[in-house]
Amino acid sequence: MKHAMQMKSHRIRFLLLLVFLGACTPTPPLPTPQPSPNPTDTPAPTATPTIAPSPTAEELPPRTQYDLSAVFDYEHMRLDVAEEVTYLNRSEVYLNELLFVIEPLRWEGTFRLTDLRWEDGVPLSGLRLEGTWLHLPLREALAPGKSVALSIRYELVLPTPAGAFGNTGRQINLTDWYPFLPAYDPQLGWRVHAPAYIGEHLAYDSADFHVEWTTTNAPVSLVVAASALPEEHDGTLHFDLPAARCFTLSLSEEYEVISGQVGDWTVRAFVFPEHTEAGQTAVAVASEALTLYDEIFMPYPYDSLTIVEGDFFDGLETSGLFFLDQTYFDSYVDYPTGWLTTLVAHETSHQWWHTQVGNDPAVEPWLDEALATYSEHIFYEHRHPEWVEWWWYFRVDNFRPQGMIDGRIYDYEDFRDYVNSVYLRGVRFLEALRKRVGDEAFFAFLKDYARRGNDSLLTAKDFFQILSEHSGEDISGITSEYFNAAP
Secondary structure, three states, X not given: OHHHHHHHHHHHHHHHHHHHHOOOOOOOOOOOOOOOOOOOOOOOOOOOOOXXXXXXXXXXXXXEEEEEEEEEEOOOOEXXXXXXXXXXXXXXXXEEEEEEEOHHHHOOOOEEEEEEEEOOOOEOOOOEEEOOEEEEEEEEEEOOOOEEEEEEEEEEEOOOOOOOEEEOOOOEEEOOOOOEOEOEEOOOEEOOOOOOOOOOOOOEOOEEEEEEEEEEOOOXXXXXXXXXXXXXXXXXXXXXXXXXXXXXXXXXXXXEEEEEEEOOEEEEEEEOHHHHHHHHHHHHHHHHHHHHHHHHOXXXXXXXXXXXXXXXXXXXXXXXXXXEEHHHHHOOOOOOOOHHHHHHHHHHHOHHHHHHXXXXXXXXXXXXXXXXXXXXXXXXHHHOHHHHHHHHHHHHHHHOOOOOOOOOHHHOOOHHHHHHHHHHHHHHHHHHHHHHHOHHHHHHHHHHHHHHXXXXXXXXXXXXXXXXXXXXXXXXXXXXXXXXXXX
């Protein structure tokens, strides 16, 4: 209750600032209004989206652009950010508002907006804050294929203790640290959901990121890990990451950096000093997995992959970077068996089943998590076939998984039940599917699913539609065993 009251107080101050920034002129009515989303509604099936055929980020259609210039005062754990956003309407409908997700509002006293203006310098008016969602009425309806630009200035005072966002004591993590526009669906509106105790709730659109990062009042031992390789000019780090779902950073005075090269890719692990041997294994496994998934699914679009040992529970995938709990580094014994190898293969695959092929993880988490877990199986099958039976027991059968795989994150109160249903029963579903349609059709389907979902957001309906184009086998008996609702 205390936390809820703190959040309410902070939001009141935020709304007062919006009133100060906004103009008094009312916003005229605009065509094609969209209904406000219900945070926990399961979306109705949607039409198969228009899919870009190109496999490379450079050749994909234009996207929303984020230009972020951040100055981080290490001594005071404060971040001053100038953000320029050019939003491209890639839907087939007119939009009468934008909606920004501001995740730092979950922590009292963390986010302070200082300015918000259109590209021509006019302050925004008629703003509405709904939890962590900021609704911005447009001055005129935004047509399909058209863009609109605005600038945001804000400060962040990082919370502590924290996990994937904030200061843990050993590291500073910045996930979802900037206001961003989520995926948009013409039938459902903005794909936004309330957080749950378990799983991820954010549905990201694909966007291009340019980030400029300057650190002040910091020791020379401070190391910066990020979603992309930096270029340094006059003390400022410059990052570019195209066709990404998000941009993440992590900083620590303790990091040991282990770097490897595989083909044209640089694979780096940022680990604590006691885990350098495990970090070397993590780089080796990720390098193997990248090479394999690049061949089986579709080409990896970036020139690097970053692994960060996380000072918080479990793992977390982001574009070009993933976190993995220090527990898995601490328990590292022998490659290729154990949790470290298994989960590095899992998290690496999220560069496909999250970053390249987007989905709505709040309502259809199996679409990325079951595929990522099955990617572990593919990794062992191709790189360490002698350990496949071990993997089935260690990863799946040992937990005696039960449950249907198509639950929402709101349907689970226990993390183990969520994993057993979505991840592990999801693996059993994909294995049954593979046996039914055969290897040739199954792997052709995975490659096509990755290609056609690249830079997009797919649903379960899309999954089965694309599958049907590669196999005419009757899978109704399989889906009735694993799904609450027939796909």
